[in-house]
Amino acid sequence: MxxxxxxxxxxxxxxxxxLKEGEVRIYSCGPTVYDYAHIGNFRSYIFADVLRxxxxxxxxxxxxxxxxxxxxxxxxxxxLQKKPEATLEDLxxxxxxxxxxxxxxxxxxNIEPFDFYPHATENIEVMVDLIQKLKEKGLAYEVDGSLYxxxxxFPEYGRLSHIDLSQVKTGTRYRTDEYTKDDIRDFVLWxxxxxxxxxxxxxxxxxxxxxxxxxxxxxxxxxxxxPIDIHTGGVDLIFPHHENxxxxxxxxxxxxxxxxxxxxxxxxxxxxxMSKSEGNFYTLRDLLQKGYHPAxxxxxxxxxxxxxxxxxxxxxxxxxxxxxxxxxxxxxxSQKAKTEEKDDKKLALSNYREGFLRELQDDLNMPRAxxxxxxxxxxxxxxxxxxxxxxxxxxKQEILSFxxxxxxxxxxxxxxxxxxxxxxxxxxxMELLQKRTEARKKKDFVLADLLREKISSQGYRVVxxxxxxxxxxx
RNA sequence: GGUGUCGUAGCCAAGUGGUAAGGCAGGGCUCUGCAAAAGCCCCAUACGCCGGUUCAAAUCCGGCCGACACCUCCA
Numbered sequence: 001m002x003x004x005x006x007x008x009x010x011x012x013x014x015x016x017x018x019l020k021e022g023e024v025r026i027y028s029c030g031p032t033v034y035d036y037a038h039i040g041n042f043r044s045y046i047f048a049d050v051l052r053x054x055x056x057x058x059x060x061x062x063x064x065x066x067x068x069x070x071x072x073x074x075x076x077x078x079x080l081q082k083k084p085e086a087t088l089e090d091l092x093x094x095x096x097x098x099x100x101x102x103x104x105x106x107x108x109x110n111i112e113p114f115d116f117y118p119h120a121t122e123n124i125e126v127m128v129d130l131i132q133k134l135k136e137k138g139l140a141y142e143v144d145g146s147l148y149x150x151x152x153x154f155p156e157y158g159r160l161s162h163i164d165l166s167q168v169k170t171g172t173r174y175r176t177d178e179y180t181k182d183d184i185r186d187f188v189l190w191x192x193x194x195x196x197x198x199x200x201x202x203x204x205x206x207x208x209x210x211x212x213x214x215x216x217x218x219x220x221x222x223x224x225x226x227p228i229d230i231h232t233g234g235v236d237l238i239f240p241h242h243e244n245x246x247x248x249x250x251x252x253x254x255x256x257x258x259x260x261x262x263x264x265x266x267x268x269x270x271x272x273x274m275s276k277s278e279g280n281f282y283t284l285r286d287l288l289q290k291g292y293h294p295a296x297x298x299x300x301x302x303x304x305x306x307x308x309x310x311x312x313x314x315x316x317x318x319x320x321x322x323x324x325x326x327x328x329x330x331x332x333x334s335q336k337a338k339t340e341e342k343d344d345k346k347l348a349l350s351n352y353r354e355g356f357l358r359e360l361q362d363d364l365n366m367p368r369a370x371x372x373x374x375x376x377x378x379x380x381x382x383x384x385x386x387x388x389x390x391x392x393x394x395x396k397q398e399i400l401s402f403x404x405x406x407x408x409x410x411x412x413x414x415x416x417x418x419x420x421x422x423x424x425x426x427x428x429x430m431e432l433l434q435k436r437t438e439a440r441k442k443k444d445f446v447l448a449d450l451l452r453e454k455i456s457s458q459g460y461r462v463v464x465x466x467x468x469x470x471x472x473x474x
Numbered sequence: 475g476g477u478g479u480c481g482u483a484g485c486c487a488a489g490u491g492g493u494a495a496g497g498c499a500g501g502g503c504u505c506u507g508c509a510a511a512a513g514c515c516c517c518a519u520a521c522g523c524c525g526g527u528u529c530a531a532a533u534c535c536g537g538c539c540g541a542c543a544c545c546u547c548c549a
Contacts, residue, residue: 011478029549037549044549073547162477163545212547234549235479241548264549265479271541275548303497304487309480309542316486319498323486326497329512359488367488371496378514385504385513445507452509463511472511 003058003361005230006307008238008261009160013363016260018229023061026052027220027258028114029233029241030066033098034074038281039297040267040274042109043310044234046301047264047364049111051232053409054360065116065223068102070095072120072212076199087198092121105284108294109301110411118219120210127210127218128203131189133252145192145206151185154247160261161239187244189214213244220257221249231258235265264306274312287317295328295415296321302366302410324412328419330377334399337389345394347383349402352376356406373406421472422463429455429471433462437469 003016018024028048031037045066052062069075071091079086079094086094106113120127131147134140139154140147151157151165158165165185188211193200200209220228233242242261249257266273269280287297292314300320304310352372359368380399383391391399407413436451452462460471 031549032547041549047549161544164476166476232549236544236548239477239544240546266543266549268542273543273548277548300486307479308487311486313486316498319486322499323497333512365488367497368495371488374496381513440507443507449508456510461510464506464509465511466505470511 003055004363005260005262006363008263011162014260016229018060019227019259022059023063024055024230025224025228026062026064026230026232027216027224027228028064028066028231029216029237030068030117031098031102032069032072032074033095033102034072034078035098035276036101036283036285037105038274038276038283039287039301039312040281042105042284042297043267043301043306044232044264045106045111046109046298047306048114048232049411050302050306050360050364050366050409051230051262052114053112053411054357054364057357057405057408058361062115063224064114065118065219066114067216067219068095068099068117068119069212069215070099070119070121071199071209076209079199085198088121088201091199095121108284108288109298110294110414112411116223118215118223120215120219123215123219123222124201124203124210126222127214128190128205130214130218130221130248130252131205131210134189134248137251139247139251140189145208146188147190147205148186149189149244149247149251150183151187151247152183154251156250157247158243160243160246163239163243187211187213187240189248213241214248216241217245217248217252217257220245221253227256228258230260230262232262232264235263238263262306265309267301268309268311271311282312290314292317293321293324293415293418295324295412295418298411299324303370305367306364324415325419326377327373327410327412328416330380331403331413331416332420333384333389334380334391334396334403337384337391337396339393339396340390342392343394344392345398346387346392347379347395347398349376349379349398352379353402353405356409360409369409373410376402422470424473425460425471426458429458429460433469433471436462 004013005016006013026048028045030045031041048064048066052064055062075091075095079091082094083090131140134149135147139149141150142148190205190208190210192206192208195207197207200207231242231245238261246257268274272278272280274281284294284297288294296317297320300312300317301310303320303323352375355372356369359365359372362368380402383395403413432451432455436448436455439445439448439451455462455471456474459474461474463470463472
């Protein structure tokens with residue numbers, strides 16, 4: 001069994017093979033740390049997470065980098081706003097704040113740590129080297145100290161985004177006369193800054209700072225020393241960002257750069273792209289504050305196929321929570337099941353397990369993978385019903401190992417505790433429950449129901465089972 | 475204007491030539507003093523509209539309608 005991925009460059013689902021057998025090198029475009037990331041951004045990181053987890057589930061070794069853009073117009077602007085005389089140290093402080101917020105968010109969403117987190121500001125030299133290489137090859141020209149890439153000299157420019165350059169609009173959306181570039185579609189490699197501007201570096205290229213696109217090309221080179229297998233990002237990066245990366249990397253090294261380009265579709269709000277500039281975004285913090293659970297958010301973001309636009313609504317988040325609850329409820333129930341001394345086994349989950357992986361291998365078809373999970377849940381619950389929560393060791397093992405297996409990709413079990421409501425009950429409520437139990441024994445149902453209402457008014461519900469009564473926080 | 479994507483049940487969402495996965499909601503049942511919770515079962519003759527190809531189409535082709543995205547910083 002092998003993976004198939006939809007490659008943006010060929011617009012086809014292709015059989016995946018890595019450069020080095022058994023190993024996969026991935027680079028995912030990460031955040032610019034000028035503000036809190038919104039959950040649309042996180043869709044793309046969850047996608048990267050699911051990708052790496054799926055590859056690992058299939059026993060491949062993954063080397064995965066996520067870059068942190070910590071210098072650009074926005075980070076500089078933010079720093080200067082706080083302190084007009086800001087230095088690079090201030091820039092670092094400013095971006096460190098949002099970096100930390102970003103790490104927190106990744107952890108909250110249970111996104112596995114990546115292997116490399118290259119920061120742009122820590123790779124200035126590498127970028128300078130790359131730009132110099134481009135200069136040597138005649139793939140950079142200077143205007144007023146800044147360096148630009150002449151796309152006319154890279155004949156394959158446009159092959160990723162399938163943009164026909166002759167069709168690109170000119171004159172209407174650009175005011176051509178404002179540009180000093182030879183061709184308005186050329187992009188900047190190095191931006192020269194005035195001597196007294198302190199948020200810049202002194203390099204052999206002069207005093208200035210790198211253009212945005214160069215960082216990915218340079219850092220990929222530094223980390224992987226050559227071509228990579230998979231490059232991911234949101235669809236909005238296809239053009240021009242990734243197109244420019246290709247021009248830079250292949251232009252400089254004359255070798256293929258990326259084997260498979262995978263792009264994740266946008267998260268929408270009311271049918272429109274969630275974005276900072278539109279102002280229609282939610283951060284993870286916003287949603288947590290509204291009381292939504294990280295597990296519901298993680299599930300919501302990964303349950304739809306990554307190449308499908310996904311419309312965000314709070315109602316959809318509620319639906320996701322119910323789905324997660326169902327998964328975790330069954331997990332907890334299985335975990336709590338008693339065992340009996342028999343060695344027969346009345347269920348086999350291997351079909352679901354194999355189906356789960358098979359669907360993921362088909363271009364990460366998570367909706368189908370999840371369908372297998374829910375079908376398995378039905379089997380498991382039916383067995384637990386039939387055997388009144390007493391399983392054989394073999395059965396319990398089969399079930400728990402199934403959960404462990406799917407969770408290597410789903411990453412939901414860490415939240416199970418939060419869905420196990422029967423804990424941390426205030427003592428006074430336990431007393432009321434006790435009184436109710438006594439009332440029921442005496443068949444004083446009027447009093448019992450009164451006590452139940454009292455408890456529920458406190459935000460807890462009474463759950464009667466064969467083993468006795470419990471309280472759950474609603 | 476160029477390049478693409480999408481339109482499937484009340485909602486979310488797979489399927490892309492062989493007769494509609496899954497989730498949420500809803501209904502029924504089991505359990506219960508009654509409830510609740512939980513579980514099980516049921517729930518689209520139908521895939522935006524109109525034509526065409528085919529033994530067979532949600533799936534391929536053509537047209538139309540609607541929505542969105544990229545072409546500008548953006549995951």
